[in-house]
Structures are given as structure tokens and as C-alpha cells.
Amino acid sequence: MASSSIPLDSSLAGSTRDTAGAPEGGASWRWEVIRPYAGWGLAVLGAVFIVVGWIGISGESLVAKQMPYLISGGGGVALVGLGVLFLGTEERQRDRARIDQLEAMVADLHSVLLVRADGREPQASGASPAADGGNDALVALPVGQSFHRSDCVMVQGKSNAEPITAREVQARGLKPCRLCEPTLEESDSRT
Incomplete structure (x- = not known):
């Protein structure tokens, strides 16, 4: 109900971005928007767990009492890793979109440069000039x-x-x- 009031831009429909890691359904554009924030949030939450685990372990002398802090610190490392993964793949997707755009521009430039001044299409290397109807003198x-x-x-x-x-x-x-x-x-x- 709330999603019907959000105006959708027509340029989103033609987006070339890869949404392979996005959840199924119509929420792919939401996932693209939320993904970097989720990555930063997970990284910060993981850093907090690491700091809490470090402070907790440093205050306990018995190994048995240090285990919960060690586990929370290990979970923090995992959360930081997951956050960095989200952020890294987001940047890679942006780079891929830029590379796709550059490839399209190079293809356009290549086709423009191959047009001959006399208006004829460039001849394939194995084609016979007489077969193309060229001047045979x-x-x-x-x-x-x-x-x-x-x-x-x-x-x-x-x-x-x-x-x-x-x-x-x-x-x-x-x-x-x-x-x-x-x-x-x-x-x-x-x-």
C-alpha cells in the first residue's frame, strides 16, 4: 500500500545494474538503495562487538569468564567482514555499470571511425572487391x-x-x- 504512493522513475526500469544478490520480488530497487547502508551498519555493529569483547576480556582473569567476550568479539569480526563484503560488492557493481557504459561508447566510436569518407562500408578482409561491385579497373x-x-x-x-x-x-x-x-x-x- 505504501509502495504504490512512491513514484517510480522510468529510468530505473532500463537500469543495467546487476541485481543477482538482491532478494526476489519487486524489492530489488530497495535492496540497491539499502545495501550500502546495511554494509556500513554491519561494519559499525561489528566494531562495537569487537571493542566490547576486548574490554570484557581485559577485565577478566579467568579463561572461563572470558569466553562470552571472545565469542562476541568473533561475532564482531564476522559482522565487519559481512559489512565490508556488502560495501565492496556495491562498488564493484558501480564499476561494472561504468565499464558497460564505456564499452558502449567505444563501440559507437568504433562504428563511426569505420565509416569511409566515400560512403562505402569497410570491406571484410577476405571479401573479393569484384564481388562487392567495386570498380574493377x-x-x-x-x-x-x-x-x-x-x-x-x-x-x-x-x-x-x-x-x-x-x-x-x-x-x-x-x-x-x-x-x-x-x-x-x-x-x-x-x-
Whole structure:
């Protein structure tokens, strides 16, 4: 009844936080809010038990009378450990959410950087340029050591790039460009 009067933000529904340690049911958002406070509370309560146990043991000389204080001190250590666990996992969940956000941003940046200036999608390394419908003319620079496809960025804007055939490539001993990866079959198909 009280939970129906609490307005829920729509951004909570799309939260990427991991609630694996949260109790079942609709109380997961409450658990996320309470978890750090529960961790600090358990740590402080454990510290109080440790101090009470220490003071109690120091005032008793008989071992039999020291046992209750020893047990409360041991329980205090357990409570401090549980509190630190709650606090540590909360910070780890925040870090995981930040890393997920950074990974999404890097993926977006990666997709933007892979878009070519000429509007074409980047070619897979094993794909044939002729199969993608690319321009199959081969060109080479007069003093160059490699041959290119006519749409290669290495020869765009170069006025001295000349069309070349497969025989000329073999005669001059030209190597294929490592960027556009032309094949000699492209030149044979146009003749």
C-alpha cells in the first residue's frame, strides 16, 4: 500500500545494474538503495562487538569468564567482514555499470571511425572487391612499386595514376596494394 504512493522513475526500469544478490520480488530497487547502508551498519555493529569483547576480556582473569567476550568479539569480526563484503560488492557493481557504459561508447566510436569518407562500408578482409561491385579497373603510378584498384585512397587525386593491365603488372613486377587488395583477375575480366 505504501509502495504504490512512491513514484517510480522510468529510468530505473532500463537500469543495467546487476541485481543477482538482491532478494526476489519487486524489492530489488530497495535492496540497491539499502545495501550500502546495511554494509556500513554491519561494519559499525561489528566494531562495537569487537571493542566490547576486548574490554570484557581485559577485565577478566579467568579463561572461563572470558569466553562470552571472545565469542562476541568473533561475532564482531564476522559482522565487519559481512559489512565490508556488502560495501565492496556495491562498488564493484558501480564499476561494472561504468565499464558497460564505456564499452558502449567505444563501440559507437568504433562504428563511426569505420565509416569511409566515400560512403562505402569497410570491406571484410577476405571479401573479393569484384564481388562487392567495386570498380574493377587497375591503376599504378609510373614510379610506384604496387598496383591499386581505381577507387583506392592511395591513388585518389593523383593525376599521374595510369590504367594498367595484368600483363603490365607482371612485366613491371608490381605488388598488390595492402589497402585495397586488388587482384589480377579484375584486370582480366575487363579485357
